[in-house]
Each structure stands twice: as structure tokens, then as C-alpha cells.
Amino acid sequence: MKIGLDTPVGLVGLGNMGTGVAENLLKKGFRLTVHQRSEKVRRWTRGKSGVLLTRSLRELGSVSKVVLILVTDNQALNEVLYATEGVLSGIRPKSLIIDMTTGDPALAVENHQRLATMGLHMLEAPMTGGATGAREGTLLLMVGGNRKLCRDCQPLFSAIARKVVYAGGPGAGQTIKLLQNQLSFSLFLSTCEALWVGKALGFEESLLIDVFQNSNARSYETELRFPKFILPKNFQSGAAIRTAYKDLKLITDLESRLGIRLPLATQVRKYWEAAMSRMGAEADFTRVYELVKGEKELKALGTNWQK
CATH class of the missing domain: 3.40.50.720 (NAD(P)-binding Rossmann-like Domain)
Known part of the structure; x- marks a missing residue:
């Protein structure tokens, strides 16, 4: 053609x-x-x-x-x-x-x-x-x-x-895209958690991102997503929470049908379920970072997850 x-x-x-x-x-x-x-x-x-x-x-x-x-x-x-x-x-x-x-x-x-x-x-x-x-x-x-x-x-x-x-x-294109998203969203949430703890320990968000970006922890999150959409607090990446959740649900459901249950992927999906409930499906997905705004919420996070 x-x-x-x-x-x-x-x-x-x-x-x-x-x-x-x-x-x-x-x-x-x-x-x-x-x-x-x-x-x-x-x-x-x-x-x-x-x-x-x-x-x-x-x-x-x-x-x-x-x-x-x-x-x-x-x-x-x-x-x-x-x-x-x-x-x-x-x-x-x-x-x-x-x-x-x-x-x-x-x-x-x-x-x-x-x-x-x-x-x-x-x-x-x-x-x-x-x-x-x-x-x-x-x-x-x-x-x-x-x-x-x-x-x-x-x-x-x-x-x-x-x-x-x-x-x-x-089907191969869709499958590998879902796997890519699973990894990408996991990296995003790992970066969120590191910043939540770092802030509780007294560090500035910009300093933390600078260190992560210039070390083995660098990623698309530290290079672009956090500096452009989260640190300036504009939260305008252009992707809705519902879209990210849709992709996570597709890949975790596929893994479940194969008899595979990945603990980290399951927890990532739970983060997005919590964000959907608290912030609404149409909110920009970078607002997941706002699930924790202070040390009190950070300490409650692990307890709530165990429940």
C-alpha cells in the first residue's frame, strides 16, 4: 500500500x-x-x-x-x-x-x-x-x-x-503499550512517595527532583513530568485520571486472566482508584501527587493501605 x-x-x-x-x-x-x-x-x-x-x-x-x-x-x-x-x-x-x-x-x-x-x-x-x-x-x-x-x-x-x-x-501493539503504561505509572508513584517522605524530612521538592534527575534515579518523571506539571502546581499534563486508570485496569485484568498477580501493579491500581474517588475521574492524573499534602496524611497512608 x-x-x-x-x-x-x-x-x-x-x-x-x-x-x-x-x-x-x-x-x-x-x-x-x-x-x-x-x-x-x-x-x-x-x-x-x-x-x-x-x-x-x-x-x-x-x-x-x-x-x-x-x-x-x-x-x-x-x-x-x-x-x-x-x-x-x-x-x-x-x-x-x-x-x-x-x-x-x-x-x-x-x-x-x-x-x-x-x-x-x-x-x-x-x-x-x-x-x-x-x-x-x-x-x-x-x-x-x-x-x-x-x-x-x-x-x-x-x-x-x-x-x-x-x-x-x-494485539501486540496494544499489549506492549499497556505494559509500558504499567511501568510508567509505577515510576510516577515511586517518585511521588520519595517526594512525600523527603518533604516530611524537611527537603524542598525542587532539591529532591534535582538530585533524582542527576543520579541513577532519573526518569521521565524527574526530567519532565514533575518539573513541568507538578512542581509549578499547574497539573496540566493533558491526561485524565480515568484514562490512566482504564489502562491500569486493562493490564492488571489481563495479567489476572493469565493467573499472574503482581503486588506492585495491584497497589498502583489502588492508588488510581483512591484518586478517582477523591479527585474525580476527569482531574489531571498528575493530581495523584496531591493524595498526600502533609505528614499526617503520609503517616495515615500506610495504615489505610493495610486495611
Whole structure:
């Protein structure tokens, strides 16, 4: 499948991640079709060359050879694809669907098979790098599906990502993305705990992050997430608590079905459950750091966890 700047590309999901992806595709010269689902989308398209605005997902599918989908979860993905007026109701045979949503690997396999029976191609390409990576075009894509299709998509992927990893067949991209998130969220919470204790011992947060970043404890958390979103107290990473919890639930449920129960992963999931309860599902997930605001809460944390 030949993909180049003359390939009609549709994009569904102009949220925190999708907007950055769309902007970079336009910068690299791709023509883009989007669905006028909201006033936000209509405002975004104003004054932009190379953008076609459609009234329905059916129409978007009919004018696109490749459709990128960046939505929040599997339920939203199913609605975009399979609704009566969804993308698949108008798409042409041999077109390509690229699912960039982080979701259930089993459902990814099912979607690959279902679309193949309709004469369509599919890749899953969940991403990491956050809204910042989407804006800067420095995402990491983890691709599952046909290897040749992955190679064919390099002109498209290179417009939005610094690195593309071919993970394997259907479902592999989603699986490795969930494992990456499990590790990432564990590192985030380990950093939170170190800072909570460090503050209780009288150290400044900025000093602690400086030490961690310049030692063997350095990570994405100490390099970017804490300095940019937590120490300034803006808590605007662009990812909601519910989204992080969704991913943690998917991977821990998968591990449980395999008969694997990982104590650390289970505790990380409990942190997010507590944050959902106290802060609400739509709060930025960096606000998990605010679960402990003082020494009293810190001392109560371990006791509450044992209960």
C-alpha cells in the first residue's frame, strides 16, 4: 500500500493528543479530513489550508484512504467504526484504519479480523509521549498488525513520531503499550512517595527532583513530568485520571486472566482508584501527587493501605 503526501487522510479525535497529531501532519504537507463534531473542531479548522471538514463520519470515511482514530477507549472506538453513520458505513474497500487508541488487546485482535472480512486493512498504533509529544511530533508508536503495512506507513508515522516500533501481529501493539503504561505509572508513584517522605524530612521538592534527575534515579518523571506539571502546581499534563486508570485496569485484568498477580501493579491500581474517588475521574492524573499534602496524611497512608 503506497502512502504519501497525496494520500487522503482522515482523522477522528481532535482531543489533547489528536490536535497535536493533526497539526504535525499538516506541517509535513498531508491533506487532512476531520469531522465537525463540535464547535471546537470547527474553530480549529478556520484559516487552515489542507483541511476538509465533513458533516458525518460516513462522509469522512468515504473521502479517506487512511483513517487515524484517536479516541479515549474501546467503547468510543466502536462507536466511531461501527455506528450506523460511522466511518465503516462510508469507507472504500482496501482502505486502512489506524487505531491509535490505547485499548484491550483482545478487542484489537477482534477488530483486525472483523475489518479483514470487510476487505479493509488495519493497524493498531497506540502512542506514548503525552500531549507534549503529540505537539512536538516526538511520539513513540507501538504498532501491531501486518509488518509490510507498518513499513508502508513510515511517511505518515515519521510526520508525528520520533520512533516507530513494530511490536508484532494483531494485539501486540496494544499489549506492549499497556505494559509500558504499567511501568510508567509505577515510576510516577515511586517518585511521588520519595517526594512525600523527603518533604516530611524537611527537603524542598525542587532539591529532591534535582538530585533524582542527576543520579541513577532519573526518569521521565524527574526530567519532565514533575518539573513541568507538578512542581509549578499547574497539573496540566493533558491526561485524565480515568484514562490512566482504564489502562491500569486493562493490564492488571489481563495479567489476572493469565493467573499472574503482581503486588506492585495491584497497589498502583489502588492508588488510581483512591484518586478517582477523591479527585474525580476527569482531574489531571498528575493530581495523584496531591493524595498526600502533609505528614499526617503520609503517616495515615500506610495504615489505610493495610486495611
